[in-house]
Amino acid sequence: MKTLFESLFRSNAWLRIYSIIAITRLINRIGARLVIDGSAPRTIRWSDHLVVITGGSRGMGGRVCELLKEKGARVVVIDKAAKSLHGKEDLFLEADVTKEEELIQARKQVHSELGYPTMLISAAGIARHSVVMDPPHRFPSSFSNAVIDVNLKGSFNFVKVFGQDLLSDYDEEQDQELFPIRNNFGGHILMIGSGAAFAPLPANATYNASKAGIVSLHHTLNYEIQSWHKSDRxxxxxxCPLMIHTDMTKDRMKEQKNQFIFPTLTVDQAAAKIVKVLEQDRSQVFFAPAGAYALSLLMPNLPAWLIRLVANGGGSGSTFSEYLHKQRLPIGEH
Known part of the structure; x- marks a missing residue:
């Protein structure tokens, strides 16, 4: 048996790559538990949890809301829309994530009607394709500003305002947490990044930067939760998904030619992965499909010319060129 496995391992390049990825992920899980979380995963009983989701009125966030309700959780949806398309939430609050004062008022209403949340999902996001050095009459700066405001600033505001509910007070003199924790559990913060944070998309500078900023914000929060707030709860x-079939990606991206390695996810598949991560109760950067994990390791270390070849090979460059020509504003129109 050992000889057979060694023979397969030596002759099959894909098996070697898969084994390396699997071992790396296992090491990451152990390291995250020991160094970041500081405690064993807890059993998630959804009936005990109150989840707040931004951008949960439709799309992936909406489907996450539906799945959580099926499992027995209470769910609050915060969205700029006037109402959710699914209507499954326990409480809907109309608010703009780019405006901190609106989130503060939303938090007060959540406390008043349902109590303290235990899980936060920042799913509000937009994509506005643009070319950085195109003149303003072609692509107004408002396109780029909106992406940064919603994707990055919106996540920052949401976590800043609602994240307090996951923490206990802290005694600086004694250098320890004061109990009880406000919601008697602690919680889980989950933000939506993108494979674009590691493998940038053409003509999407602000989207790429906003998602890279989300990944950086995630790592910063890890430090703060452990070192500043002294919390292991x-x-x-x-x-970080590679591609999901949503209204946002429709006509903007071609599917990867190799659907075995880099399959395009459905909204249902993406939402199910998010719920699964919450149930695992451990901090992580998780990718979908799994092959995207390899991209996150390789892309930051590849030379620029090779990254360009990878993008061209996936067809993204031509897709965005076609889309952008359709979207260009006529001269003088703002």
Whole structure:
């Protein structure tokens, strides 16, 4: 048996790559538990949890809301829309994540009607394709500003305002947490990143930067939760999908040619992965599909010319060129 495995391992390149990825992920899980979380995963009983989701009125966030309700959780949806398309939430609050004062008022209403949340999902996001050095009459700066404001600033505001509910007070003189924790559990913060944080998309500078910023914010929160807030009861994760079939990606991206290695996810598949991560109760950067994990390791270390070849090989460059020509504003129109 050992000889057979060794023979397969030596002759099959994909098996070697898969084994390396699997071992790396296992090491990461152990390291995250020991160094970041500081405590064993807890059993998640959804009936005990109150989840707040931004951008939960439709799309992936909406589907996450539906799945959580099926499992027995209470769910609050915060969205700029006037109402959710699914209507499954326990409480819907109309608010703009780019405006901190609106989130503060939303938090007060959540406390008043349902109590303290235990899980936060920052799913509000937009994509506005643009070319950095195109003149303003072609692509107004408002396109780029909106992406940064919603994707990055919106996540920052949401975590800043609602994250307090996951923590206990802290005694600086005694250098320890004061109990009880406000919600009697701690919690889990989950933000939506993107594979674009590691493998940038053409003509999407602000989207790429906003998602890279989300990954950086995730790592910063890990430090703060452990070192500043001294908490081992708050998990912190970020989801980095490669491509999902949504209204946001429609006509903008071509599917990867190799659907075995880099399959395009459905909204249902993406939402199910998010719920699974919450149930695992451990901090992590998780990728979908799993092959995207290899991209996150390789892309930052590849030379620029090779990254360009990878993008061209996936067809993304031509897709964005076609899309952008359709979207360009006529001269003088703002």
């Amino acid at each position: 708050v998990r912190n994760s970020v989801f």
